[in-house]
Amino acid sequence: MMRGLSGAILLALLGGCTAIPRSQPPVTAPPPVPVVRATEPPERARFSFEGALQQGGLVIGTAPSGTAALFLDGQPVPLAAGERFLIGFDRDAGPSARLTARLADGRTITEPLTVRPRAWRIERVDIARGPSRPDPTYQRIRAAEVARIEAARAIESPVNGWLQRFAWPATGRISGVFGSQRIYRGEPGAYHSGVDIARPTGTAITAPADGVVVLAADRPFSLEGNLLIVDHGMGLNSAFLHLSRIDVRVGQRVGRGQLLGAIGTTGRSTGPHLHWALKWRDARVDPQLLVPPMEGN
Known part of the structure; x- marks a missing residue:
């Protein structure tokens, strides 16, 4: 009796179950979603450069990651955010230089x-160089002017014009190029330290890049005439010579393309033109390497 009852109960239990068809695949759990972990970018182990490693050239660089101090031929070079820096090479710079980064870990x-050499425009003339014996009064005047220029160029403003693509402050016929020089019967004269743009007096000039005005002559200098100097940061500055007027003041921030003044022929000048000079610390650099080609030149 017990055996029969157990059989009936067993049949009832089996009847209440649903069989899984053999043709249907078994249900499996979905694969786990892979976990993607954010990783830090690889450290920069070397220097990188943008610009002209040549005489008269200017270079924007990036130092290796973790650089705490930077030196060019033993002289300190300031670092901006992201270990970026600026260096320049004079017209007569030697064939080699050395950058040294000191990292935070020692x-x-x-x-x-x-440093690639360049071929400069040299003019040899068969005349003797004129005597240069300025009188004491002029020497005192000139010494005071040079002191003002050096003090202005020593200012390093917290601006980032040095990172911008530079624009021409004026356009016109290029009447003088950077690095050109006359040789007087074997005796070299001073080389041309900027680029000359010939335009009529009163032609407007504008800022080639952002900066701060560090010198605005209140009266003409003996050589430069009405002189304006704009600091672009990181030791780079523009000088504009022979102006007929200056429309900005010392300490004023100026933006790329902003009106600065007008072309003239003040100071030691043979005709109306703009002399635009660029200097990084003590190195005179070629403005034409920083701007696009001027149409018609």
Whole structure:
């Protein structure tokens, strides 16, 4: 009796179950979603450069990650955000230079630089160079002017014009190029330290990049005439010579393309033109390397 009852109960239990067809695949759990972890970008182990590693050239660089101090041939170079920096090479710079980065962990990374030479426009004339014996009064005047220029160029303003693409402050016929020089019967004269743009007196000039006015002559200098100097930051500054007027004041921030003044022929000048000079610390650099080609030149 018990055996029969157990059989009936068993049949009832089996009847209440649903069989899984053999043709249907078994249900499996979905694969786990992979976890993507954010990773830090790889550290920069070397220097990188943008610009002209050549005489008269200007270079924007990025130092290795973790650089705490930077030196060019033993002289300190300031660092901006992201370990960016600026260096320049004079017209007569030697064929090599050396960058040294001192890292926060005490290591040093050195980068030798090859400075490419350039062929300068040299004019040899068969006349003797004129005597240069300025009188004492002029020497005193000139010494005071040079002191003002040096003090202005020593200012390093917290501006980032040095990172911008520079624009021509004026357009016109290029009447003088950077680095050109006369040789008087074997005796070299001073080389031309900027680029000359010939335009009529009163032609407007504008800022080639953002900056701060650090010198605005209140009266003409003996050589430069009405002189204006704009600091673009990181030791780079523009000088504008022979102006007929100056429309900005010392300490004023100016933006790229802003009116600065007008072309003239003040100071030691043979005709109306703009002399635009660029200097990084003590190195005179070629403005034409920083701007696009001027149409018609």
